[in-house]
Amino acid sequence: MFTDRSRLCVPMISQAPALEIRNLSKTFNEKAVDGLSLSLRRGEFYALLGPNGAGKTTTLRMVAGLLKPDGGSVSIFGIDALRDPVAAKAVTAWVPDEPMVYDKLDPLEYLEFVAGLWGMDDGKATKRAAELISVLDLEAQAHMRCQGLSKGMRQKVALAGALIHDPQLIILDEPLTGLDAGSARRVKAVLKEYVANGATVVMTTHILEVAERMAERIGVIARGRLIAEGTLDELRVQGGHRDGNLEDIFLSLVAEESAAA
Amino acid sequence: MTTASLPWFARHELKLAWRDWAQMAAGGRTKRERSVLIGAVIFVALLHWLAYVLLSRVLPGADLASKATLITLTASILLTFSMMLSQAIEQVTRAFYARSDLDLILSSPASSRNLFAVRIASIALTGAAMSAMMIAPAINAAAWIDGPRWLSAYAVIAGLSAFATGLAVLITLGLFRVAGAKRTRLIAQIIAAVVGAALLIGLQAAAVFAYGRLSRFSILNSEAVGRAAPALDSLFWMPAKALIGDASAAVAIVTTGIAFLALVIAVYASEFGSNAIVAASVETDKKSVGGISRPFRKVTPIGALRHKELTLLGRDPWLLSQTLMQILYLLPPALLLWRDMGQDTQVHVILAPVLVMAFGQLSGGLSWLTISGEDAPDLMATAPATGNMITRAKIEAVLTVIACAAAPFVIGIAFISKAGAVATLFGIVAASISAITIQLWFKSTAKRNQFRRRQTATKVATFSEAFSSIFWAGATGFAAASSWFALAFIGLALLTLWLTSRIKPEN
Numbered sequence: 093m094f095t096d097r098s099r100l101c102v103p104m105i106s107q108a109p110a111l112e113i114r115n116l117s118k119t120f121n122e123k124a125v126d127g128l129s130l131s132l133r134r135g136e137f138y139a140l141l142g143p144n145g146a147g148k149t150t151t152l153r154m155v156a157g158l159l160k161p162d163g164g165s166v167s168i169f170g171i172d173a174l175r176d177p178v179a180a181k182a183v184t185a186w187v188p189d190e191p192m193v194y195d196k197l198d199p200l201e202y203l204e205f206v207a208g209l210w211g212m213d214d215g216k217a218t219k220r221a222a223e224l225i226s227v228l229d230l231e232a233q234a235h236m237r238c239q240g241l242s243k244g245m246r247q248k249v250a251l252a253g254a255l256i257h258d259p260q261l262i263i264l265d266e267p268l269t270g271l272d273a274g275s276a277r278r279v280k281a282v283l284k285e286y287v288a289n290g291a292t293v294v295m296t297t298h299i300l301e302v303a304e305r306m307a308e309r310i311g312v313i314a315r316g317r318l319i320a321e322g323t324l325d326e327l328r329v330q331g332g333h334r335d336g337n338l339e340d341i342f343l344s345l346v347a348e349e350s351a352a353a
Numbered sequence: 354m355t356t357a358s359l360p361w362f363a364r365h366e367l368k369l370a371w372r373d374w375a376q377m378a379a380g381g382r383t384k385r386e387r388s389v390l391i392g393a394v395i396f397v398a399l400l401h402w403l404a405y406v407l408l409s410r411v412l413p414g415a416d417l418a419s420k421a422t423l424i425t426l427t428a429s430i431l432l433t434f435s436m437m438l439s440q441a442i443e444q445v446t447r448a449f450y451a452r453s454d455l456d457l458i459l460s461s462p463a464s465s466r467n468l469f470a471v472r473i474a475s476i477a478l479t480g481a482a483m484s485a486m487m488i489a490p491a492i493n494a495a496a497w498i499d500g501p502r503w504l505s506a507y508a509v510i511a512g513l514s515a516f517a518t519g520l521a522v523l524i525t526l527g528l529f530r531v532a533g534a535k536r537t538r539l540i541a542q543i544i545a546a547v548v549g550a551a552l553l554i555g556l557q558a559a560a561v562f563a564y565g566r567l568s569r570f571s572i573l574n575s576e577a578v579g580r581a582a583p584a585l586d587s588l589f590w591m592p593a594k595a596l597i598g599d600a601s602a603a604v605a606i607v608t609t610g611i612a613f614l615a616l617v618i619a620v621y622a623s624e625f626g627s628n629a630i631v632a633a634s635v636e637t638d639k640k641s642v643g644g645i646s647r648p649f650r651k652v653t654p655i656g657a658l659r660h661k662e663l664t665l666l667g668r669d670p671w672l673l674s675q676t677l678m679q680i681l682y683l684l685p686p687a688l689l690l691w692r693d694m695g696q697d698t699q700v701h702v703i704l705a706p707v708l709v710m711a712f713g714q715l716s717g718g719l720s721w722l723t724i725s726g727e728d729a730p731d732l733m734a735t736a737p738a739t740g741n742m743i744t745r746a747k748i749e750a751v752l753t754v755i756a757c758a759a760a761p762f763v764i765g766i767a768f769i770s771k772a773g774a775v776a777t778l779f780g781i782v783a784a785s786i787s788a789i790t791i792q793l794w795f796k797s798t799a800k801r802n803q804f805r806r807r808q809t810a811t812k813v814a815t816f817s818e819a820f821s822s823i824f825w826a827g828a829t830g831f832a833a834a835s836s837w838f839a840l841a842f843i844g845l846a847l848l849t850l851w852l853t854s855r856i857k858p859e860n
Contacts, residue, residue: 123436156731156734156735156736157735158731158735178737178739179737180736181735181738182734185735186731187736192728192729192730192731193728194665194728194729195662195800196665196669197661197665203649204649204650205660205661206732206736207649207657208649208650208653208654208657208658208660208661209654209658209737209738210736210737211653211737214648214649214650214651214652215648217649218649219647227611232379253648253732310763325378338613
């Protein structure tokens with residue numbers, strides 16, 4: 093699908109995990125994230141699940157450098173993201189659930205701007221933009237100002253912006269919200285190819301079938317704490333549902349946590 | 354209170370407005386309220402003192418009933434009214450086009466008629482309050498020197514604001530019918546700019562051509578105008594007479610203004626909701642389909658940021674009226690400069706403060722759009738660029754526009770007076786940096802089209818910018834005239850900035 097995927101090899105500290113979170117905590121009025129620790133391997137597709145208000149988005153926003161943690165550490169490919177955020181951001185992409193693009197720019201202008209922000213080579217950026225526009229089926233909207241695009245199209249533009257600089261860690265918060273079935277399939281295919289080429293994806297979703305089919309490992313958080321983690325089979329054991337689907341396991345784990353609290 | 358009734362909406366709007374004000378007034382620092390209050394009192398007292406000093410030389414012994422005085426007062430009232438009308442047109446247009454909470458309200462069974470009636474009344478009230486606050490030192494000083502009858506000026510302001518708002522509603526609705534929803538916004542912005550500036554510019558341009566002066570008083574005090582003016586007992590002078598304490602005239606002005614606004618709302622309120630829905634469905638511009646028509650440019654991150662800001666500034670429809678108005682205000686000085694080019698005159702003394710004021714205000718508008726108006730804050734925050742780099746690029750974009758617009762004027766003045774050009778340059782830089790600094794202090798990231806937030810969150814900043822521009826303009830004028838009085842105005846400008854820094858919200 094994409095050309096020149098060889099540059100996805102990670103130049104940072106060798107063998108360091110793609111993402112390592114240690115004792116991360118954040119308190120607003122109450123504890124949103126409570127001593128959370130996670131470790132993501134390179135080339136892994138990781139799904140972060142949890143009920144509303146569990147701390148998923150807060151966690152990812154801290155990883156992306158959008159929120160300052162109260163405590164703990166975040167390391168991206170061995171780079172301390174709290175001490176050297178610029179270096180960490182250079183290899184990271186963040187896609188929020190609410191697509192934020194410039195109303196007065198068209199998708200191509202938006203991609204050109206993002207490529208400039210990440211200091212990309214102009215030739216490579218032009219080529220990547222053309223590929224992404226094609227893969228995400230945005231050709232018809234390429235020259236339309238974003239103010240006229242639907243939420244789903246804006247979401248695809250935001251995703252194209254996140255992917256244009258070939259990030260090695262892609263953080264997605266509910267990336268499939270607002271997408272039609274065809275677009276959702278395209279996005280999933282793009283993300284799978286990124287992972288196949290060595291990139292790491294961490295994603296929150298409430299669509300458990302997506303997590304079940306795409307993620308290699310799944311983390312379940314509740315009340316800001318990781319309550320279960322592993323492959324689907326490992327979660328089945330942890331959740332006591334030997335033949336259950338992810339929905340059964342998830343609901344069971346969350347109910348147990350609520351009862352324990 | 355019945356749900357969605359007129360009083361219910363009024364209460365809702367008042368609650369929102371009050372919370373916006375309370376948040377800004379507290380600035381997130383309840384412990385420092387006292388020092389802020391003391392500072393504000395000193396500032397207001399200083400303005401009153403300045404007004405007192407100026408008016409105490411003019412008012413005692415002035416023949417207020419003379420035709421010359423009535424002409425001057427009427428012209429000032431007309432100028433104020435034109436500014437109010439300009440603001441009202443812009444606000445009424447925004448009320449129709451800004452989505453904000455309109456989607457929620459219009460999709461509910463509540464009466465949009467009531468909502469818009471309340472919002473339009475609040476436009477009139479806000480306009481009156483803003484004008485009253487700006488003119489208060491002069492009115493209060495005049496009342497102190499010449500008696501409380503001058504306080505009737507507040508009533509005149511209220512009446513004028515109501516009348517201006519009613520007229521603005523009629524103009525906007527007329528545009529919807531004639532030009533359609535797609536063009537109304539643009540045309541209304543242009544009309545707002547022209548209405549706001551036309552009278553002053555016309556008077557100044559006439560003064561430039563007739564007398565070689567920028568002062569509108571050259572025309573107003575001329576014999577020709579005196580001869581052409583109506584007799585003293587004409588109704589034409591009613592607003593001016595109301596201003597100087599004629600109680601019956603003041604009551605007539607207030608009653609007429611409010612009755613006119615009420616009539617407009619009562620007759621046309623049924624159109625408000627449908628116009629807002631039409632405005633919401635305005636088709637966005639579409640170009641023909643095609644692939645990548647040109648290769649991307651190689652830029653540095655800061656270059657990309659600068660380019661983005663300049664592109665967005667160029668595409669902001671709401672910036673049009675503000676920029677157009679500033680450009681229009683610069684026409685008379687440009688005329689004067691062109692007329693006096695190469696002659697040995699003191700024209701730079703007149704031009705310098707006008708230019709500084711205009712560019713200070715323009716900087717404020719541009720700064721808001723670049724510094725606070727950000728449609729993709731997450732993208733900015735996750736880009737491999739430091740906050741300082743992003744801020745620098747945004748400031749550079751503002752300064753680029755200001756430098757391009759100001760350069761011809763400064764160069765023109767340099768042909769007349771090198772010192773004048775230096776003073777003007779200093780003033781423009783100081784006023785622009787002050788405006789940018791204020792916007793940085795009051796940065797409140799919002800989407801560019803979130804006008805309600807833009808207006809409410811930056812009221813303090815708007816006032817601070819206005820006062821800082823005025824004081825830098827004063828300082829520049831005196832500096833251009835080689836007067837040490839410039840230092841007093843520099844002090845006032847710095848005091849304004851200090852006070853603003855005390856009020857700024859905590860980040």
